Amino acid sequence: METAQVMDAALRKAAALWVAVPGRRGRLVWALWRDGSVWVAVGGDQEVPGLTDDQAVTITVRSPTTHSFLLETPATAHLVEPDEDTAAALRAARLNGPAAWTEVYRLDLP
Template structure:
């Protein structure tokens, strides 16, 4: 269910441990969720490498709640292929992020 939901989701809610959830733009790539934060993208207080989070996915069509999943945020080095995928997926703007995190299912 998570795989299918994330393939269709353009945004997810991320709640780092001890912080409220924030809506962030997301990219499902290579069987993982990538979120770009900072810069012109959403800030997520408390998001850092190794922090436990709750990932919430909602239906892109009905906005109804689909699933909550415990994840761990991992800071990633963005290579050119990943940067290109992030820019391509963000159709309505030219993104300028400070950090990219991979959200690993705990």
């Protein structure tokens, strides 16, 4: 199964994945799969220390049902200003309460 299909299937069910910045441990974050990229809102209760614009990161996806490893892939983080539809989708993807973010990153896969 190709990377995009794994991302789409996994994030439809769980809306969470691990993001690791080089030299740091991965962080579990609420995420959104949209337009072929992973979108992550950070700030408040969801932080990815060291995440910056145009940075290489590693995304790890686990099965939402069995928690087994599904995929690990590199990506590039881009600091973006989401449009209204994407912002609404990010708020809906956050299952742990109201979204209070300071930055939104689009993680582009190779």
